[in-house]
Amino acid sequence: MVSNDRNAVRLIRGVRKLRKVVVMGVGMTRLDQHFDKGIKELYEEAVLKALDDSGNPTVDHLYVSNAYADLVCDQADLGSLLLDYCGAGCSPITQIGGACGAGGCAISEGFKAVSSGQSDVVLIAGVEKVSDVVTKEATSISSLCEDQEYEASYGLTMAGINAMAARSYMQKYSATREQLALFAVQMHKNAVKNPYAYLPFEVTTDKVIESFPVADPLTFLDSSPLCDGSAAVVIGSVDSARKFTDCLVEMAGVAQSSDSVAVHERDSLLTMKSTVEAAKKAYEIAKVKPSDIDICEIHDAYTITGFIGLEDLSLVERGKAGIAIEEGTIAKDGKIPTNLSGGLKARGNPIGATGVYQIAEVTLQLRGEAEGTQVDSAEIGLTHNISGFGSTAVVGILRRLK
Amino acid sequence: MHMFKTIFQSGVLPMVMKPVNPVGIVGWGGYIPRYRITVEEIARVWGKDPKRYKVGLLVDEKAIAGPDEDPATIAIEAAKNAVLRSNINVKDIGAVFTGSESKPYAVKPTGTVVAEVIGATPLVLAADFEFACKAGTEAFQCGMGLVASDMVKYSLAIGADVSQGAPGDDLEFTAAAGGAAFVIGRSGNDTVADIEASCSFVTDTPDFWRRQGQPYPRHGESFTGQPAYFRHVTSAAKMLMDQLGYKANEFNYAVFHQPNGKFPVRAANSLGFTMEKIKPGFLVSKIGNTYSGSSPLGLAAILDIAKPGERILVVSYGSGAGSDAFSITVKDGIDEKRWLAPFITDYIDRKSNVDYSTYIKWYRMIVTPSD
Amino acid sequence: MSSPRTWREMPQRYRLEGLKCEKCGTVTFPPRSTCPRCKSDNMNLYALPRIGKVLTYSLIHSVPEGFEFNVPYPVALIELEDGTKITAQLTDCDSSEITIGMPVEMSIRRIREAGQSGLIIYGYKFRPIVKKSENK
Numbered sequence: 001m002v003s004n005d006r007n008a009v010r011l012i013r014g015v016r017k018l019r020k021v022v023v024m025g026v027g028m029t030r031l032d033q034h035f036d037k038g039i040k041e042l043y044e045e046a047v048l049k050a051l052d053d054s055g056n057p058t059v060d061h062l063y064v065s066n067a068y069a070d071l072v073c074d075q076a077d078l079g080s081l082l083l084d085y086c087g088a089g090c091s092p093i094t095q096i097g098g099a100c101g102a103g104g105c106a107i108s109e110g111f112k113a114v115s116s117g118q119s120d121v122v123l124i125a126g127v128e129k130v131s132d133v134v135t136k137e138a139t140s141i142s143s144l145c146e147d148q149e150y151e152a153s154y155g156l157t158m159a160g161i162n163a164m165a166a167r168s169y170m171q172k173y174s175a176t177r178e179q180l181a182l183f184a185v186q187m188h189k190n191a192v193k194n195p196y197a198y199l200p201f202e203v204t205t206d207k208v209i210e211s212f213p214v215a216d217p218l219t220f221l222d223s224s225p226l227c228d229g230s231a232a233v234v235i236g237s238v239d240s241a242r243k244f245t246d247c248l249v250e251m252a253g254v255a256q257s258s259d260s261v262a263v264h265e266r267d268s269l270l271t272m273k274s275t276v277e278a279a280k281k282a283y284e285i286a287k288v289k290p291s292d293i294d295i296c297e298i299h300d301a302y303t304i305t306g307f308i309g310l311e312d313l314s315l316v317e318r319g320k321a322g323i324a325i326e327e328g329t330i331a332k333d334g335k336i337p338t339n340l341s342g343g344l345k346a347r348g349n350p351i352g353a354t355g356v357y358q359i360a361e362v363t364l365q366l367r368g369e370a371e372g373t374q375v376d377s378a379e380i381g382l383t384h385n386i387s388g389f390g391s392t393a394v395v396g397i398l399r400r401l402k
Numbered sequence: 403m404h405m406f407k408t409i410f411q412s413g414v415l416p417m418v419m420k421p422v423n424p425v426g427i428v429g430w431g432g433y434i435p436r437y438r439i440t441v442e443e444i445a446r447v448w449g450k451d452p453k454r455y456k457v458g459l460l461v462d463e464k465a466i467a468g469p470d471e472d473p474a475t476i477a478i479e480a481a482k483n484a485v486l487r488s489n490i491n492v493k494d495i496g497a498v499f500t501g502s503e504s505k506p507y508a509v510k511p512t513g514t515v516v517a518e519v520i521g522a523t524p525l526v527l528a529a530d531f532e533f534a535c536k537a538g539t540e541a542f543q544c545g546m547g548l549v550a551s552d553m554v555k556y557s558l559a560i561g562a563d564v565s566q567g568a569p570g571d572d573l574e575f576t577a578a579a580g581g582a583a584f585v586i587g588r589s590g591n592d593t594v595a596d597i598e599a600s601c602s603f604v605t606d607t608p609d610f611w612r613r614q615g616q617p618y619p620r621h622g623e624s625f626t627g628q629p630a631y632f633r634h635v636t637s638a639a640k641m642l643m644d645q646l647g648y649k650a651n652e653f654n655y656a657v658f659h660q661p662n663g664k665f666p667v668r669a670a671n672s673l674g675f676t677m678e679k680i681k682p683g684f685l686v687s688k689i690g691n692t693y694s695g696s697s698p699l700g701l702a703a704i705l706d707i708a709k710p711g712e713r714i715l716v717v718s719y720g721s722g723a724g725s726d727a728f729s730i731t732v733k734d735g736i737d738e739k740r741w742l743a744p745f746i747t748d749y750i751d752r753k754s755n756v757d758y759s760t761y762i763k764w765y766r767m768i769v770t771p772s773d
Numbered sequence: 774m775s776s777p778r779t780w781r782e783m784p785q786r787y788r789l790e791g792l793k794c795e796k797c798g799t800v801t802f803p804p805r806s807t808c809p810r811c812k813s814d815n816m817n818l819y820a821l822p823r824i825g826k827v828l829t830y831s832l833i834h835s836v837p838e839g840f841e842f843n844v845p846y847p848v849a850l851i852e853l854e855d856g857t858k859i860t861a862q863l864t865d866c867d868s869s870e871i872t873i874g875m876p877v878e879m880s881i882r883r884i885r886e887a888g889q890s891g892l893i894i895y896g897y898k899f900r901p902i903v904k905k906s907e908n909k
Contacts (some may be wrong), residue, residue, distance in 0.1 A: 135835065136838055150859075155863055157835065159833070161831075165829070188899060215833050217831070342851060438864045469842060471884045507893070519895070744903045744905045749903070
């Protein structure tokens with residue numbers, strides 16, 4: 001049996017903080033099938049908004065995260081293309097891939113650059129353009145983050161992996177199909193007032209369960225919709241930031257971890273070690289406990305992914321996500337309001353841009369500027385972004401600066 | 403009239419192939435896919451009278467390949483069962499011969515896929531055989547030759563087909579999927595049946611054919627009877643029996659190629675074999691005509707139950723045309739080996755019926771956008 | 774599906790060949806030249822068992838390109854007799870027959886083909902175990 005105990009090669013030390021890092025400004029496009037906008041237009045919209053929101057600072061380095069522009073847009077070498085379109089050519093830009101976790105990884109890179117003193121101000125943007133292809137192509141493309149030889153080549157899809165986990169979860173914890181569906185119901189409820197959301201309408205548990213099957217037992221409404229969008233955040237050191245804006249949110253901790261791609265190599269489908277490890281480190285660096293978290297934006301690619309995420313982040317007890325949701329724990333007025341944006345499920349899933357959207361959304365909540373979805377007095381927020389079925393996980397913790 | 407004379411009448415000397423060194427069967431195995439379609443279901447779609455096939459041809463239903471099966475996968479399953487029963491080191495197989503008339507590739511051997519899967523590569527001969535429905539028994543004869551001449555230690559001979567009849571044609575009611583495999587070695591401690599001798603009776607007789615690039619075969623209807631099937635089957639059988647000095651009652655079993663239920667029964671009767679003797683190898687009513695797999699599967703079914711000392715006559719038939727006949731005597735040791743793999747009856751009993759639309763979809767007879 | 778890629782994976786796809794660590798007994802599938810547990814590079818050829826049981830499964834309805842032919846098809850995570858896990862399609866069974874814990878055995882099938890003129894990819898699927906007659 002393959003062991004996942006890889007201590008001898010584990011090099012995780014988390015991110016050592018050298019100086020405080022703050023979010024200076026954010027910008028997002030609405031998520032949709034933007035047939036009329038290409039990847040350049042989406043990027044420019046988010047970036048200009050973020051720069052404006054942060055007082056138009058001088059930026060030392062840029063990062064762009066994207067999952068599948070190579071295939072959807074036939075465009076590699078994205079960074080320079082986008083920068084040039086914005087009239088900002090000749091600036092250093094690093095393109096970061098890694099499927100749906102690319103955004104979180106870009107945030108992690110930007111954080112390290114600033115906290116280590118390499119850069120004073122960086123701009124991190126995620127952008128994804130996916131509506132140019134039809135469903136079958138999109139399904140094939142999103143299968144690229146699976147193990148090609150041992151999963152994708154047998155016709156297993158991302159939905160299929162999550163569906164196998166859902167079946168296993170329901171059997172082990174006696175969770176119900178209705179409980180899973182309730183997660184989607186809550187996500188849609190949250191999205192109704194979010195001006196950026198792709199699906200701002202409510203659904204019922206019956207509607208979720210009766211929508212057409214994607215990979216049994218998961219249905220269409222269990223699955224987050226892939227859509228186009230771009231989000232950008234400007235982060236910097238406190239001193240540099242204060243030259244341009246007073247509205248700051250601290251990035252208290254960012255940590256990253258990984259696991260095998262192929263799920264047959266995992267010990268369990270009901271937990272993602274990458275999330276557990278990244279969360280542990282992030283809590284440690286930020287010096288907070290899970291119970292200190294006031295709000296979170298977690299990676300709910302499917303309803304079951306949301307369940308597993310909540311448990312891996314220690315926000316709900318293992319095996320009890322279904323019950324917690326029934327009891328209103330993750331609702332806007334619950335103990336741990338989750339995905340106030342609507343999450344991947346209802347705000348939308350812009351794949352490689354997701355991780356940056358989450359930072360932007362939590363920042364706005366902590367600033368008190370989350371139009372339509374604001375909760376009262378949130379001080380500490382958490383972001384959770386993964387690739388595939390947890391082959392990479394990035395957890396971020398943000399704190400309101402007083 | 404000259405075509406109907408037997409070889410004896412035309413003055414040709416009989417020829418029987420007896421290997422210089424005795425050879426035998428070390429292991430055997432077969433495979434039949436899980437799926438069936440009934441004669442009634444096919445008749446329903448084409449407005450035909452099912453009695454014509456059920457009573458007229460003694461066929462109730464036929465086995466069809468699942469959507470992920472083909473002659474290579476069937477050959478592999480049969481080969482694995484034969485190798486299991488053989489209890490040999492698979493690297494000692496020196497030749498893998500696959501006989502089929504429905505090869506997956508026009509150019510690229512099926513034999514190499516089988517050899518690679520079972521682990522017999524790279525020090526192995528792998529060739530594909532073709533002679534309509536007798537491709538499997540030809541593979542068997544060549545396998546015998548290589549072993550008898552000591553050129554290889556063991557050979558693996560397979561007959562497997564996923565055959566297809568033109569939609570609405572009579573052949574559609576019987577064209578089926580299945581296959582069987584035999585490991586052949588020098589007679590000794592590990593052989594469980596001796597292959598005494600073989601003979602072939604081959605002429606150029608155009609009873610059934612398919613041109614290159616054509617999807618379905620054509621046939622000469624009743625011409626496929628006396629001048630084709632019966633002439634070759636009875637000539638080969640008679641020649642073998644005469645030369646070996648055996649009468650019909652000295653065989654415990656006889657298996658003939660089964661294009662339908664009527665032909666083999668008529669052939670058997672004309673040679674003096676009772677229904678009782680052909681019954682254990684008579685599979686066509688339940689699984690249809692598995693073409694290159696037909697008489698090999700019949701032989702495998704008989705080996706599943708035969709006792710030491712019993713003698714089996716096997717006569718194949720391939721259109722175009724020819725027959726291979728064999729006399730096989732079962733030895734001690736067969737009982738220990740038979741339980742190591744599923745019986746042919748286990749595969750016959752494992753079944754699930756499908757309707758006509760599923761069958762033509764699986765057989766890619768519906769044009770889809772991906773084409 | 775290119776020739777080299779298809780060919781490279783044959784020992785795994787055709788014969789379930791992995792590597793087993795001589796020092797600590799860890800099995801790797803796909804094979805790894807270094808043991809992930811004890812870091813030894815003494816790895817020996819090891820054929821995975823052909824029999825296992827279904828741990829969990831899903832019926833795939835929304836399919837990727839190349840898999841439109843027989844929808845929905847079941848995919849399962851299977852635990853083999855030695856504890857190694859493997860992902861594969863299930864075959865020769867109706868979806869209503871599939872249960873968690875169901876015993877299955879490996880069978881080589883056509884996995885996919887690269888169009889009408891491309892290569893046929895053969896590989897492992899798993900099916901309910903074919904019942905063998907018993908020696909009574």
